[in-house]
Amino acid sequence: MGTMTGKVALVTGAARGMGRAHAVKLASEGADVVALDVCAEFDTTDYPGATTDDLAETVRLVQEQGGRILASQTDVRDPDAVTAAVADGVERFGRLDVVVANAGIIRVSDTDERAKTFRDVVEVNLIGAWNTVDAAIPAMIAGGRGGSIVLVSSTQGIRAAGTERAGVQGYAASKRALVALMQVWADQLAGHSIRVNTIHPSGVATDMILNETTMKLSAAGDPWLSSQLNALPIALLQPEQIATAVAWLVSDDAAFITGTSWPLDAGFTLRS
Template identity: 45%
Template sequence: MRDEGTRLGARRLEGKVAFVTGAAGGLGRSHVRRMAEEGADLVVVDICRSVDTVPYPLSTPEELDDAVEEVRALGRRVVARQTDVRDRAALQAAYDAGLDEFGQIDIVVANAGIAPLLVEDRVQAWHDALDVNLTGTFHTVEVAIPSMVAAERGGSIVIVSSTAGLVGIGGASNGGLGYAASKHGAVGLMRTYANNLAPHSIRVNSVHPTGVATPMVTDPAIVEFVAQDPILSETAPNALPVAVVEAVDVSNAVLWLASDEARYVTGVTLPVDAGFINRR
């Protein structure tokens, strides 16, 4: 028998509220779009400014405004804040604003991340990668836990990692090492949270994309970096005959993990990688 939430034609996130970081562009914007299409209301945050060690442009306040308008055009409600995930107090305030508006948050997508894959030897790149990708993920989950547990509704937390969270890639620069370490560290967080939160029916999983056709991957600075990495610069790094996947492919995996279709899936590292990891 079909569960009520998965009836043919039912939107998979109807009646749910999702909190998404790094939501203004790239993967985050795609996650927000798919969740809104599937009936979720949204609480969205993004730093909307540059980070000195990141060689490609980050999202802008205008892009966050565009994301808000897109959600509203899809008939869903949204609360948006320009917030840095490294600032736990500000992130808590953004989360609480969404909680005050909607009365619940059922889904958390810890998506905010940077790739300071710099060739030069800058220690700050290491710290920025760890601070945003790992500590920022920790902050994102921690601000959500109290209300999700108190609500006794269960829920889903999805951490967006990378193939660099499962295999040793990223290059020898401080930024590249920080990127790989932070993405591996996010897996440790995910597995521990999955055990800690299971008694509350809160599921925690991670998603691991290969290269995705977003501005981060297509920016000339990143293209130059990839060309210098012997693994990433292979003619066909993925097993399937595609150079990159699309953002919506990753968002569909996030959506599934967030939905009741994955109600008994927790503690899983889910690659969306066209077979990249299997070839290592």
């Protein structure tokens, strides 16, 4: 029996990358999964967006683990859509125990659309996380069984490197703000035995980094990218490594942990 047997987990940004890894890992531990992803392009990012085919592959991989999954094309920026998706998940599976607010975007390259880029990043990374957790809290409280919420922040939410790029500024600001939200919710929900924590990965091998634009900047010795080096000789973490850590953090083995920020960063923050 897995650590998540009988529990239900909501994962956003679940079509690929870390979101997919979280969904699959939690399913492997016995969870039923409610998977959300916008499956759309953002004209202010510099890499392709996830697709409905990507989300379908997440469904397949979860089912391959023997898990049940309810997946929907849902934009976390739309609070009504997120609330409806959470309600559908609770109706299908009868409960909600875990939230992994993972959906996020960035733009690493320069752009003339500075204000729009900053706003888009903040709306997905911060407002989207707020929409997700705000929609989930009533169901988790009503369940009366406690639970766990993980906000996926970043090392940029601990130590942000200087840059003039609006997309990176929005990313750092939104990821840092998640820490404040985590602390507010952790205190608010402790009496209900609902735990709230942030995780702070350094670079992870997903499409957010492994794309043509970012690779070209890296090859050219881009100063901001060059500042993102880990202390350990690990260039990029793997999504599955992050998912394994999160699966432990949301399990009953970590029932005493709340209000904390976890660097999952191969020593990146040692360099601060």
